[in-house]
Amino acid sequence: MSRRVILAGNGALYPEIANYLKLQGWMVYSVEESWQEREKIHAVLEIESGFNDDKRQLLIEVEKILPPDIPIFTSVLHRTATEIASWVRVPERIIGFSPLLLSEMEILEVSSPLQVRDQQKWAKFTTIWSEIGKQVEIVGDEPGLVFPRTLALLVNEATFALSERIANARDIDLAMKLGTNFPEGPLSWADQVGIDYIYAILTGLYREYGEDRYRPAPLLRKMIYAGYLGKEVGRGFYDYD
Amino acid sequence: MTNDTFHRLAIIGAGTMGLGIAEFLASVGYNVAIYESSSKAWKNNWSRLKHRLSKQVERGKLTTKEMKELCQRIHLVSSLSDLREMDLIIEAVVENIEVKKELFSQLSQIVSDTTILASNTSSLSITEIAAAAANPERVLGLHFFNPAVKMPLVEVIRGEVTELKWMEEVTQWIKEIGKEPVQVADSPGFLVNRVARPFHIESYRLISEGLADKAQVDRILRAAGFKMGPFELQDLIGIDINLAASVSVYRGFFAEPRFRPHYRQQRMMESGALGRKTGKGHFTYES
Structure with missing residues (x-):
């Protein structure tokens, strides 16, 4: 069945996710385009990181357009689904999800807000993903879920090692690929994903847990200031021509 | 294969890592001296290595001649003083700082002025081990990964006083023998174990x-x-x-x-x- 979905929010992942969903035969609308189709929409995917108030405003806007039984999948890289659900009128339709590697991974990680009482009814929202071959894993509701959280911590440690001049970037990546069989060196992986996404996950974890282990390496913050956000913009830990 | 800088090679400790490194070096053509203080450990581990190699011969991955040559390139020596003429000695004994310090102190009295002493430690401070030697600037870490024959990565670890010149020469040599060296500053967990x-x-x-x-x-x-x-x-x-x-x-x-x-x-x-x-x-x- 060809699903009609609203893809909302900004970020480097937007075109990749839009393309992927179209290739699966889904019809993808922006928030602006969705007014005419509002009765036919099956779900919303909202990928705003949540650094500022834009995410909240966007969700309030989307809720005005849609009937109350339409699920809203919202990126939980930086904030929990529970916090996000607290902003909206119908928290039971909020599903936290990770937009990272959405097109590549066979698994889609989702989390449920604390406000959801009827878990069975909530879980039914996730079944649309099996129509395009995704296996849904329901995990606990903390920023970054499982894979993004793991990746962000590996990148953070590699960044600390780089700033402490333990080794250069190329050697750090080479060592992690050859020494532990990582599919990608953490620094070049961060460049591909986007430094801003890695930073969003770390600051989200740091805010929720208040623990030093999630403190972002100062170099990551500097890269954000400098606009060295990774491959997408031509510069991150490496230069790209 | 030969190299002007490091030609005469020795391993200390015939455990999994020591013998693994010896096997690798022999497989690329070097003669390797190996010292093991326990004759029981040597017997057990040497026969285990030979057993593993003969399995490879059975599976056609190695010829009988290659196996024989490889084994002949690994020589057991009976005393540390036999290592006097070595260019490079790689220590792979038990992960105990006192044992290693004692060994490096002894070795540095025996070997020539130009011998490089390397430790295969995965967790101890290279700087601390080096400080026990008479010439700490010639001590560095060479962290091979298990199994050494297969795993391409070698962390080349620079202690606080290791001379850059030796870091560069050893790194270059590691490349020449077909491994992938990465230079790492002496710090806890080095690179891979930490990250x-x-x-x-x-x-x-x-x-x-x-x-x-x-x-x-x-x-x-x-x-x-x-x-x-x-x-x-x-x-x-x-x-x-x-x-x-x-x-x-x-x-x-x-x-x-x-x-x-x-x-x-x-x-x-x-x-x-x-x-x-x-x-x-x-x-x-x-x-």
Whole structure:
């Protein structure tokens, strides 16, 4: 069945996710385009990181357009689904999800807000993903879920090692690929994903847990200031021509 | 294969790593002297190596002649004083700082002015080991990974006083013999053991907070491209080995919170569930 979905929010992942969903035969609308189709929409995917108030405003806007039984999948890289659900009128339709590697991974990680009482009814929202071959894993509701959280911590440690001049970037990546069989060196992986996404996950974890282990390496913050956000913009830990 | 700088090579300690490195060096054509203080350990490990090589001959991966030549290139020596003329000596004895310091002190009295002394330690300070030697500027770390014959990575570790010149020469030589060297400053866990810590420790936090179960964490991380999830990987490495690495990095950084091990690692070890080698770790295995 060809699903009609609203893809909302900004970020480097937007075109990749839009393309992927179209290739699966889904019809993808922006928030602006969705007014005419509002009765036919099956779900919303909202990928705003949540650094500022834009995410909240966007969700309030989307809720005005849609009937109350339409699920809203919202990126939980930086904030929990529970916090996000607290902003909206119908928290039971909020599903936290990770937009990272959405097109590549066979698994889609989702989390449920604390406000959801009827878990069975909530879980039914996730079944649309099996129509395009995704296996849904329901995990606990903390920023970054499982894979993004793991990746962000590996990148953070590699960044600390780089700033402490333990080794250069190329050697750090080479060592992690050859020494532990990582599919990608953490620094070049961060460049591909986007430094801003890695930073969003770390600051989200740091805010929720208040623990030093999630403190972002100062170099990551500097890269954000400098606009060295990774491959997408031509510069991150490496230069790209 | 020969190299002007490092031609006469020796290994100290014929355990898994020592003999593994010797086997690798012999496989690329070097003659390797090896010193092992326990004749029992030598007998056991040497016959295990020969057994493994003959399996390779059976499977057609090695000819009988190649096996014979490889074995002939590894010579057991009976005394440290036989290592006087060496260009490079790689130490791979037990991971005990006092043992290593004593050995480096002794060795540095025996060897020539130009011998490089390297330690294959995976967790001890190269600087501390070097300080026991008469010429600490000629001491560095050469951290091979297990199995040394197969694993391409070698961390070349620079102690506080290691001379850059020797770092460069050894790094170049490691490249020439077909391995991938990375230069690393002497710091806790060096590079791989340190940067890989979150992969292991965070997985314990995910499960103990009830955010996911073990099989789920493994499935998700495999789907993201990792060959193995953290729990199946820990079972392969050994729960005890992984805990020891965690504790060593944590202590080395003077209790930096990022490296704090998880008590559940400790409980696993206390229960004797050490991974594949005991048939039970995070998961159970049929023997």
